[in-house]
Amino acid sequence: xxxxxxxxxSRFPDGFRILQGKQEYITYPDRSSVRIWPSNTSAHFDSxxxxxxxxxxPDRGYSVYQLPDGIYRVGPGEVLIIPAGVVHSLTEGxxxxxxxxxxxxxxxxxxxxxxxxSEVMTRPIYLNSDKGLQQKASDLLxxxxxxxxxxxxxxxxxxxxxxxxxxxxxxxxxxQNHTAQTSPTRRADxxxxxxxxxxxxxxxxxxxxxxxxxxxxxxxxxxxxxxFKQFCGMSFPEYLTxxxxxxxxxxxxxxxxxxxxVAREAGFGSVATFNRVFQRCKSCTPTQFRAIYGNxxxx
Numbered sequence: 001x002x003x004x005x006x007x008x009x010s011r012f013p014d015g016f017r018i019l020q021g022k023q024e025y026i027t028y029p030d031r032s033s034v035r036i037w038p039s040n041t042s043a044h045f046d047s048x049x050x051x052x053x054x055x056x057x058p059d060r061g062y063s064v065y066q067l068p069d070g071i072y073r074v075g076p077g078e079v080l081i082i083p084a085g086v087v088h089s090l091t092e093g094x095x096x097x098x099x100x101x102x103x104x105x106x107x108x109x110x111x112x113x114x115x116x117x118s119e120v121m122t123r124p125i126y127l128n129s130d131k132g133l134q135q136k137a138s139d140l141l142x143x144x145x146x147x148x149x150x151x152x153x154x155x156x157x158x159x160x161x162x163x164x165x166x167x168x169x170x171x172x173x174x175x176q177n178h179t180a181q182t183s184p185t186r187r188a189d190x191x192x193x194x195x196x197x198x199x200x201x202x203x204x205x206x207x208x209x210x211x212x213x214x215x216x217x218x219x220x221x222x223x224x225x226x227x228f229k230q231f232c233g234m235s236f237p238e239y240l241t242x243x244x245x246x247x248x249x250x251x252x253x254x255x256x257x258x259x260x261x262v263a264r265e266a267g268f269g270s271v272a273t274f275n276r277v278f279q280r281c282k283s284c285t286p287t288q289f290r291a292i293y294g295n296x297x298x299x
Contacts, residue, residue: 018292022087023283024050025292026102032156033104034163036148040097045090051282052102054082057141061096065089067124074126079137081125099145106246107160108167121233125170133173140166192217193231196224204243205267210236244268245281252290259286 018025028035047066056063058076065072065080066089074080082088084105092098109121127134143162147155196217200208213236214224228236248266251257257265263274278286 019048020284022048024048025284026050026052027293032159033107034144034148034156034159035102036145037100037102038098039092039100042094042096043090043092047087047089049085049087050102051084051104053084053105053108054088055101055141056080056082056090056098057101057138058096058098061093061098063096063098064091066091069124072124072126074128077131077134077138079125079127079134079141081127083122083124086124099141101141101144103159103163106242108164109242110246111164130173133169136169137166140169189227190231192219193227196228197232200240200243204240205247205265207269208240208267240267241277241281245278248274248278248286249282249289249293252286253293262286 018027026035056065056074057079058074060076063074063080065074065082067082067086072080127137140162144159147158147162152158196213199216200213210225211221214221217224219227225236228239232239234242244267248262248268251262251265255262259274260271263271266274268274268277275285278289282289284292
């Protein structure tokens, strides 16, 4: 399966790990973007990264992660959340029982109010000193497991509903620790920014720019750019790129449209630009992405 793109492919009872150097391409059950891998045997995974968010929930034993900011020894009752794109390795001993959650972040990043915690969404979140929050996180992750294993209609959506509850809890705690501005000016800016985001959502497939969106919002280019970063946790170009790449991934997986049509319908000005931007964001070309995710046959 796409042998020309992958250096190593590992089979699991319900899917694959596809590695190209340090980049891992995670495959998911049909029409979903959530996977849960349980394990009760020792294992070691060399340094790698992926576009998915990873959460480890140990029930017995310890999972030891090597991350750029240090080593995390995660035990029962603790939770470690690793953001997308962070290089990490994992080592586990014989006396291990844990569940590994992997899911694509786009449904979460599409929630505008999560922008307030963008600072923590880009670095590991280790829950090990707040028993109440740890228990809440554990309960929600077990809820996700139950839904995942049920395979009821819309199970993928229901998994994300519980994951959103988890990140909402984390967001509430972050806001409590970082007093948010609530002045009338701040509230007015937020209302205008929501209108601007709706404008982007409607027009991202067209020629749209920072200047035109700032004009729509009634702000100067400089003020709008600064406000956008504060409100969304990313720059205007980053947000626009994210919207277009997300649209492209849906077309690549869900249709057999040729690349020039995918590029146009996702809002890219040319196939060359589409290829360059997509590879920068996904660490593979659109053709490779379609080969990996569009034609995966699960065991």
